[in-house]
Amino acid sequence: MSNASSEAALGSHRLGGATLFALSARHVTKRFPGVLANDHVDFDLLPGEVHTLLGENGAGKSTLASVLCGLYKPDEGAVLRNGTQIRLTSPRHGLQNGIAMVHQHFRLVDRFSVAENVVLGHRNLPFRLRTNDLENQVAEVAERFGLPLDPKASVGDLSAGQRQRVEIVKALYQGAEILLLDEPTALLAPPEVEKLFETVRAMTQAGKSVVFVSHKLGEVVDISDRVTVMRDGRVTGSVARGEADTRKLAELMVGRDIDLSPRRSRVAAQDTLLHLDNVGLTRDGVDHISQVSFSVRAGEIVGIAGVSGNGQRELAEIVAGLQAPTSGEILINGARVNGIGIRNVRKAGLAYVPEDRLGTGLAPSLSIVDNLVLTRKRGFFVDRKAALDEAEAFIKQLEIKTPHAHTATRKLSGGNSQKVLLAREIFAAGDNSRVLVVCSPTRGLDVGAVEAVHKLLDEARAAGKAILLISEDLDEVLTLADRVMVLYRGSVVHEALGSEVDVELVGLAMAGLS
Amino acid sequence: MNVGNWRVDLEPRLTSPKWLYAAVPIGSLFCAFIVGGVFLAFTGHSPIGTFALLIDRGFTSTRGITNTLGTATPLICTGLAAAFAFRMNLFNIGEEGQMYLGMIGSAWAGIALAGYLPGFAAVPVVLLTGACTGALWVLVPAVLRAKMGTSEIVSTLLLNYVALNLVNYFIFGSRGFFRDPTTSFPQGRVIEASARLSSFGSTRTYPTVIIAVGLAVGLYWFMKRSNYGYETSVLADSPNTARYAGMNATKLTLSVLLFSGALAGLAGAMYVVGPAGKVDPGLLQVGFGYAGIVVAALARYNFMAVVLTAILFAGLREGGASLQISTNPVPISIAVVLQGAVLLFALGGEVFRRNRLRVRRVQQTVGA
Ligand SMILES: Nc1ncnc2c1ncn2[C@@H]1O[C@H](COP(=O)(O)OP(=O)(O)O)[C@@H](O)[C@H]1O
């Protein structure tokens, strides 16, 4: 599609007619049993550029990055470094060629210090380690690239963002010229993402090149010099900076037009269905939730934003009746439901979509049919006939991709299993169920599935449900919520109307800086 | 693995076709017989002749199949007991001990209660008592597991040894209630005649085989259809999901282990109302409890398949034992070798059900 423009982008780097790419993939093909993970993929990385690899889950991004860093050997095709073919045999071999990858799942030793982790696996260490020297060297590298780190700290005590910095410093310390960052923002809060971007810029200024792997549309436009989009193992397009708009990228990712614009309530909110009054949870002397009060009315979505681990899980479980609050009151439809257990809370009118779809919301080895009756009132015998009819209706109506209604839910993709869960909790939960608690409903889902889930929630709202949306994905909260609250260390620290949100303030509040 | 110009790979199957579920066990059986045949040939026996005799004495002759069904009866029960618990990820390996306790409990009822009961009630009461004592024997491990998460594997196994010593004590170590006072040779006191079943004709098959098969069918149907079966399958699959759905995991765990113990106890009770008629230390030699675990595993915890597997096992044992008294006696160990081979091949066959064997020509690739 944009061949002409990428040619133009490359033009400035042409040296005597031949473009010198720092790293290239030529027709790289990699198969796994039953999947063609990379199908004749071409990819070029210029020196000093940030090149984003964008694509839905399973598009083959990690596979390509792993081929480029020497972890996987391609079945066909070649990897070129500075125009010369290299045959990498291991990640260490990749490192010798100046290529390092920071994996989605960190590979650090918890009990070692930061400095020890950084030098771990380094071949040319002196026989006697001078801890002080090492720590100074590590601190120096970290400083140069704007990565605040205490080299003496134990890695086990660090946050996800800090661990990621350790991985990056490690790669830089070992002399990487090319960094492959696999979904580096997946675990970060907005301010941390901003910091990471500064680091990436510092690296490219120092002449290093970065491959930035992501499935999040929103963030890639800011940081990238070029975006290459993958779908189903193939490259579907490559867009230079300035031409990349999210809608176009989404279309390349999914293969059809996607609407991710904000959705707000179109009816006036009505009576209060869920009310929390000064709710608190103290366990082992720690306040997990303190003095949280709010209400959710019929026909609105109240969104709770916040970085993971600030009490979201506890709040959801308290409302759902899985944990009893240690103080305060919870009212559903005006009736007090404190500590009466989840079965009774459901009877009072609650439906709950937990964050952990497959391990909590669904029984993974059971069929779609069996999962639909999970939160239903069941007699001595289970009526699967009715459930089967219902399952088939949902499969058709929500376009759930599955061989049939008796397929185990673990065999479905994330988006399809989430549709099963939402269908059960929204439509099949019984007539009096009007309060819906939803946690991170699109975590790990593809753009297309995100759109479908958001549409479902919007429809449920329009049908008069009171929805509490707890999500670590700020974009999601901003897209859907009529009112936004920020949870930080178990307290609500910021509140705003969905249509009037100041994104910067919300970001600061999420980091505890309000 | 490379063989010359060919490359042999095992690739995980994404789905296993249905016919494989039947083909793998049959193939395993076939391979086991081939291994057994080689073994026989080396020891100077005719493989074909011996197997023909084995099959005749274990399965196809009237005498053989009725003996086999008799032996299979308690084995079906212990197999069901193991399958019932294992499919819930509750590893009750104390069927052996629970079966002994079932024997003790039912013998007690047969001696102490049966005389006061109307004739038609005697056998059911004796069987039920045996089931209850079997369940009682697993009560402590079950409570520990359900309430505190203590591993049931160790506790149920250890209780097997206690149960074994208990039987030995009742018969050989004391002159108590269970010991026959009239003989000087230590043996069990015979239960009331009203509490005993007679075998079909002159065979060694007892009507209890109908109960055992009926139980398998009933359990299969009940666990598939009932809410109880549904809730246990959710809990087995994902404890968090069960909690989310508001199920009572403690109650479910407890009930599954107790029922498993009851099924094993029933095996002992069937032995008492049938062939033994008393507390019989002979049961300690047979190992029906442990064999039940193997049967359940081979049947992949499917209740219907337990019946077939138990009959197969019993037949191999019966047929193997009778080979000793043929014209060219074959040692009993051949039956043991066969059983071992069936087991090994069945487990090995799993690999082929889950994976696909692929043979490809190695091509000279440019990049690699
Ligand atoms: N080690 C592996 N074994 C088998 N299949 C794999 C493996 N790694 C990736 N795949 C499959 O290859 C495809 C591409 O995966 P991946 O490269 O991880 O995608 P992405 O990083 O874009 O989400 C997926 O269908 C995935 O299931």
Ligand SMILES: [Mg+2]
């Ligand atoms: Mg990936």
